[in-house]
Amino acid sequence: MEQARPAPLDHSRLIRRLLVLLAAAFAFAFALVPLYNVLCDATGFNGRTGNGRSGFGVGGLAGSNVPAPRVDTGRRVRVEFTGTVMPGLPWDMRPLTVDLDIHPGELQQVSYLVRNTSNRPVTGQAVPSVTPGQAAQHFEKIECFCFEQQTLGPGEAREMPLAFIVKPEVDRDITHITLSYAFFSIEGQRQTLTRGDTD
């Protein structure tokens, strides 16, 4: 069997290149996490609301960037309000205004009634989402209970206010916007909520 066989090939160069591709693909998965956040902030992908800052705009008021009123009275947009209390938070919530017809550019204020149904103080955090996604970046919250964590005493009920403007730049095709809140329990270590919110 001692025929003229080619010397055993050295495959290691090709294998090394393939392993680099493999590592790059794995790293790409994790790189997608920040990339996705950037994309969402830029496009309103996924209902993230615009309020001049990145992320969910948790903590503090964005009072300094209230836009000059420039109301587009030529059309109306219906804004609908809804909210969900996530499992683990012994609260219930409902919007005191279910829907509202507004002109884009008008400053509006509504509130939610939130009640602690347990007999102990509980802290929660609301996370907003706007549908449809392409309206999200033009939905500007001037003041919102979702900017801060909220603590309710035993059995306490509170009206939580929200002031917002639907900017006149919002697409003319959009006639309905839904603002939805998910209220999460903060018990435990949900510290990441306040990331990037030092202003």
Add this chain to the structure above:
Amino acid sequence: MSIATTVHGEHPAEHYPGGLLRWLTTTNHKDIGTMYLLFSLVMFFVGGLMILLVRAELFQPGLQLMKPEFFNQLIGVHALVMIFAALMPAATGFANWMIPLMIGAPDMALPRLNNWGFWLLPPAATLLTLPFVLALFGVGDGAIATGWTFYAPLSVQGGLGVDFAILAVHILGISSIMGSINIIVTIFNMRAPGMTMMKLPLFAWGWLITAFLLIATLPVLAGAVTMLLTDRHFGTHFFDAAGGGDPILFQHLFWFFGHPEVYILLLPVWGLMPHVLATFSRKPTYGYTAQVYGFIAIGLLSVIVWAHHFFTVGMPVPALIYFMFSTMAISVPLAVLFFCWIATMWKGSMTFETPMLFAVGFIVLFGIAGLTGLVLADVAADAQYHHSYFVVAHFHYALFAGGIMGVMTGVYYWLPKWTGHMYSERLGKLHFWLTVVSFNLTFIPQFFLGLAGMPRRIPDYALQFAEFNAISTVGAFILGISQLLFAWNIWSCVRGGPKAEARAWEGAEGLEWELSSPPPHHSWETQPVVK
């Protein structure tokens, strides 16, 4: 790093340990290919049994046989088993057996890695199905119940079945990556002298694209399920909205892998089709170059279309339009393949042995998968069809008629080469007709159910869906039972039968048919020269 290459030259005679040890320690591509194929056949029946339980539950409206929790576990594990433990190992088994024979290589480039790649599969399959057994003994609440897609936040909240499935997917992924590296290195470095890339058999081309897709996208799935695991146990918030994460991100990560996965499953089948069609049409393959570029184009397009799997989550209109058009663009190279396959048969002296029947059946039924896929790619229509039985029927036309019937084509085509015996043509044809009729009986009603609005993954349904569901269940049981013919035919072919010649089919071309049937344990020790 230096990887040992084959040492077959040192073994003049067939010389290997016998019994179980042979299979545990083998580095021979034919032995490993056989193990992959047998494993795949076993898991095909395991996954099939699960879905027959599901169809039995869906035979009538109301809950008769099982709790919804168990139903949810069955559908998810059925999909994971069929995709990762039946279809992918079958394709890898084909690659192990046939690529070295087809390109004139003595073995795969990395034989020990090859052995390891296979032996990771049984533990992974065990991990996937073990939670069913554990639940019987009161440990945990059963297998993963999220469906095969692991969507967060359901998978973040799920029971221990999710952890088992995550680890199983990790192991299956490592196995597939090792197989892919091996196949790429084999194709690039071990071709016979004179076999340029544009003389490479189309089956090897199809697998080459699959292997690159696996290396580029499986790590993304591994990353996504790793994030899921850390979300579940280590306090991260990748997919937790309360912690500033985003559950939709999981869908992007999952489908960045999940859509190419469809082509990962199908490209090896598309690669073997031209061989079968050319053989039984007794004509050369039509449009070799066009098919190669078709494979490459589909491979590239497949990684930029993922979001069409979740049009309904709420995306900006420009994104919807982009994903719609890029998805529809895939039909162009795919149509090129279809026309090449049809043109290969055109005016040929066709005969319809079992592999050819399966190949023609594949073209017709996979065509339906493609056309219904175009409907789903339409953003406006998808709002109606999303998450309905229309989707279920569509992807079973793609993955059963396209994937599994394609694998059956290959099995019947190459079985004489592997075993040295001819299988029973009569049983084979019976198997084909039972399969194709009962398959359509199962899934055509599901198109109608989907159009009428029946959602998928729900164990109960409204009364108006009862007739079509009953028909579908009858079809599914005929389909399942007729696969026993397939297993029986393979078994009797391995045991004996008329002797197969080296060129088992009259019109077969290619290096693999130059070797005896079955080929010697060590083949192509002297590489052939391709002119």
